Amino acid sequence: MKETAFLKIIDPVKDKMYRLALRMLTSKEAAEDATQEVILKLWSRKENIKHYANTEAFAMTVTKNYCLDQLKLKQNNHLRIVHQNYDSNTSLQKEVELNDEMEWLSKIVDGLPEQQKMIFQLRDVEQYDYEEIAEIMEMNPTAIRVALSRARKTIRESLIKKHNYGIR
Known part of the structure; x- marks a missing residue:
């Protein structure tokens, strides 16, 4: 496989790989390094990559596994939600409120x-479908739905509690 063919496969997914790595490793530098390392791993397997039915899911699985290895090495369990999809035309007060909500959501x-964190990131932030998440996480799609449901329930209950009781 030539470099251009490889890049056509990897370019559409490299941003998602980076966001997943950032989600897991929290450091931009660590996420950039992880993304580069995974791309190098994929390049070394370039002749086999075309045989995978879903190369995007394969790339995300390799990214997930690499990040898990890094976390085991560093014993770093700090994860943050990545959120950049908000309307920049809002007023300053609304922006502050949104940032506060995102901070609370991140803590939750x-x-x-x-x-549950990883599944939440893949489904609700990255917008993967359940079958792709099941392939990436190496889990049954039903288990993915259950874990996501539990994560959403925990998040919802925590936000309701915060808003009802003004806990800050």
Whole structure:
């Protein structure tokens, strides 16, 4: 496989790989390094990559596994939600409120079990479908739905509690 063919496969997914790495490793530098390392791993397997039915899911799986290895090495369990999809035309007050909500959401997500955090990131932030997440996480699609449901329930209950009681 030539470099141009490889890049056509990797370019559409490299931003998602980076966001997943950032989600897992929290450091931009670590996420950039992880993305580069995974791309190098994929390049070394370039002749086999065309045989995978879903190369994007394969690339995301390799990214997930690499990041998990890095976390085991560094014993770093700090994860943050990545969110950049908000309307920049809002007023300053609304922007501050949104940032406050995102900070609270990030704290809530940080408290979720590792598996739920990853599934939440892949489904609700990255917009993967359940079958792709099941392939990436190497889990049954039903288990993905259950874990996501539990994560969303925990997030919803925590936000309701915060808003009802003004806990800050």
